[in-house]
Amino acid sequence: MTEEKIVERKPIKATKEMGRIMTAYYFQLNDAARTHSQKIAWCTSVGPAEILRSLGFLVYFPENHGAMLGASRMATDTIPEANAIGYSPDICSYLTADVGAYLKGVTPLSKAYKGIESVPKPDVLVYNTNQCRDVQDWFAWYAREFKAPLVGIETHRGVGDVSDAHVESIAKQMEAIVSPLEEVAGRKFDLEELKRVLALSRECSELWKQVLDTASHTPSPLTFYDGAIHMGPAVVLRGTQQAVDYYRLLLAELNERIANNVAAVEGERHRLYWEGMPIWGRLSAHAKMFAALSTCVLASTYCNSWIFTAFDPDDPFTSMARAYTELFIVRSDESKERYIKQMIDFFKADGVIYHDAKTCPNNSNCRYGMPQRMERLTGLPSLILHGDLNDLRLISDEQTRTNVEAFVEQLEENKT
Amino acid sequence: MAAEKLYAGTDVGSSWTKVVLLNPAKSLVGYCLKKSGTDFSATARRCLEASLEMADARSEDIACSFSTGYGRKNVDYADDTRTEIGCHAKGCFHYFPSAMTIIDIGGQDNKIVKLDGSGQRTSFKMNRKCAAGTGAFLEEMATRLDLSLDEMDRLARQSTEMVKLGSFCTVFSATEVLENIRQGRKVADIVKGVYFSMIRRVLEMDSLTETVVMTGGVVAHNPYMVTMTEELVGRKIMVPEHPQLTGAIGAALYAMNSTGLGMNED
Numbered sequence A: 001m002t003e004e005k006i007v008e009r010k011p012i013k014a015t016k017e018m019g020r021i022m023t024a025y026y027f028q029l030n031d032a033a034r035t036h037s038q039k040i041a042w043c044t045s046v047g048p049a050e051i052l053r054s055l056g057f058l059v060y061f062p063e064n065h066g067a068m069l070g071a072s073r074m075a076t077d078t079i080p081e082a083n084a085i086g087y088s089p090d091i092c093s094y095l096t097a098d099v100g101a102y103l104k105g106v107t108p109l110s111k112a113y114k115g116i117e118s119v120p121k122p123d124v125l126v127y128n129t130n131q132c133r134d135v136q137d138w139f140a141w142y143a144r145e146f147k148a149p150l151v152g153i154e155t156h157r158g159v160g161d162v163s164d165a166h167v168e169s170i171a172k173q174m175e176a177i178v179s180p181l182e183e184v185a186g187r188k189f190d191l192e193e194l195k196r197v198l199a200l201s202r203e204c205s206e207l208w209k210q211v212l213d214t215a216s217h218t219p220s221p222l223t224f225y226d227g228a229i230h231m232g233p234a235v236v237l238r239g240t241q242q243a244v245d246y247y248r249l250l251l252a253e254l255n256e257r258i259a260n261n262v263a264a265v266e267g268e269r270h271r272l273y274w275e276g277m278p279i280w281g282r283l284s285a286h287a288k289m290f291a292a293l294s295t296c297v298l299a300s301t302y303c304n305s306w307i308f309t310a311f312d313p314d315d316p317f318t319s320m321a322r323a324y325t326e327l328f329i330v331r332s333d334e335s336k337e338r339y340i341k342q343m344i345d346f347f348k349a350d351g352v353i354y355h356d357a358k359t360c361p362n363n364s365n366c367r368y369g370m371p372q373r374m375e376r377l378t379g380l381p382s383l384i385l386h387g388d389l390n391d392l393r394l395i396s397d398e399q400t401r402t403n404v405e406a407f408v409e410q411l412e413e414n415k416t
Numbered sequence B: 001m002a003a004e005k006l007y008a009g010t011d012v013g014s015s016w017t018k019v020v021l022l023n024p025a026k027s028l029v030g031y032c033l034k035k036s037g038t039d040f041s042a043t044a045r046r047c048l049e050a051s052l053e054m055a056d057a058r059s060e061d062i063a064c065s066f067s068t069g070y071g072r073k074n075v076d077y078a079d080d081t082r083t084e085i086g087c088h089a090k091g092c093f094h095y096f097p098s099a100m101t102i103i104d105i106g107g108q109d110n111k112i113v114k115l116d117g118s119g120q121r122t123s124f125k126m127n128r129k130c131a132a133g134t135g136a137f138l139e140e141m142a143t144r145l146d147l148s149l150d151e152m153d154r155l156a157r158q159s160t161e162m163v164k165l166g167s168f169c170t171v172f173s174a175t176e177v178l179e180n181i182r183q184g185r186k187v188a189d190i191v192k193g194v195y196f197s198m199i200r201r202v203l204e205m206d207s208l209t210e211t212v213v214m215t216g217g218v219v220a221h222n223p224y225m226v227t228m229t230e231e232l233v234g235r236k237i238m239v240p241e242h243p244q245l246t247g248a249i250g251a252a253l254y255a256m257n258s259t260g261l262g263m264n265e266d
């Protein structure tokens, strides 16, 4: 019988420290929710978290919770609860998993952090539609449920070149949410504090970029699967010193790997770029599958989406508006193509995997001929995997495996 | 008794298991097909034994053996595995050595594989999760029409006024079939409609470039589907001699290549 090889990618030592700061973050939120010692704002992952922090809010990110539901594979059980109250199985499975978990009274936080029984109740919910409309509907549901105020920023979509007009209109919306937020926070907005937070966010973003850029080295010291896990602090703690300190630590470890030529995937033979959402419930299974094929999925648009190079503490509103509009997901296909091409070149990828996530058309970039255009542009082969970020009912493991093995076979044969 | 070395290819598909034996000249000297059933290893072994008997050979004569297909990892006598995508490509290129688009219609999935002039794979696509356009779809429709699978090809050829089935979904298509039965449409016209719907599902997966080759069990048992596809796309379609065995033949060729034999000849 042909034995299945089980290969683990090289573990990252800093993971322990990340666990510590993430634990502290969730307990801080939990305590604040219980004792009302600090106000809590819910925010979308690429929303204006900096404004919220500057006003003294603790910030909670439902998308992070959605990803935890996916990674813990609880999502497939919670999604039907939301379907049953009218939220279609075809819409964002972060939304349906998260709302379903709330309706069911369960959370992966209780498993990960003993003593936490529920998500922290919001005093205000703040969304940014730069990624999709689903977040608005998602937050609106909770706003009704908790009778909490809902504010948001409605962003342009399909943006080609980001113009001053785009930026100005978003900056104005950002300024406009300050006053309702002040009311909830019970304190006055302080520009100096925003500048301080933004400087920390910027530093976090720069360090996170350096972390991800290490994957351009051959062999890569990092995989996309590590990135998807280690981006936690860049999402939920950007704007804090802890995130900055953490990425310094992680970067040092990865640079050490580079200095010693240590590969994340031993015997790296193929380097792939991942385009689209992670498949959270199969993260570790897929990491093993690729490692066994001596293939490093080393970089992704997804992990790079928490890099905000435009942040400028001297011009906070305009620069935040620019950074949150320059994001890949907000852009036109032409801009996306330019971006992916640059990434493929920079990371020296041999091919691209597109994840067509059934419930996230917003971040499935293979539905309008992009893979075909990119193949023509780069001469590199690509593979489309049909799946989902959270809903495992939409995944065929066998088909995924055959597709991936056949793709690696193709790369291998074309190499020799 | 065969004195020459043999190369075995085993394709454990979702519906059928196929084993072939090739001699060093790449001629097919033995083969066998059986329903895959629930014990893939045992079925594969039985097929191997029958193939050896046909070739008048013993298992010691097998120099190397590769497996492929859905149950490729269950073949305990295989030295290595390759995916069915790779094996169909290799098998087809053996018969038609040129740049091509391969359409394989299997029991549970369809594939479109493209090769360049040197036989290198340039791309491939498998159907999505749904059964539409696969052998499973055909089986479901045969049940609805109370027909055996063998009767369908003959009936489809008799159709004078094909019915149109519009749905992507197997269950919805079954409802459409029922609707047509209720309206008193001829069974032959419904069967042709079923074929047409399958072809459409497959053709929408990718564009057809260069030589077009069709393979797979569905094609082997329903050759009229090839004629219909030719009419639809307006070009000649090549079909290898044993369309259901192409994957197994590809696996045997991989086995042969792994011993250093037959390389660069395909």
Ligand code: SF4
Pocket: A063, A092, A093, A094, A095, A131, A132, A133, A134, A135, A277, A359, A360, A361, A362, A363, A389
């Ligand atoms: S971008 Fe996709 S995954 Fe993220 S919230 Fe929107 S629909 Fe959900």
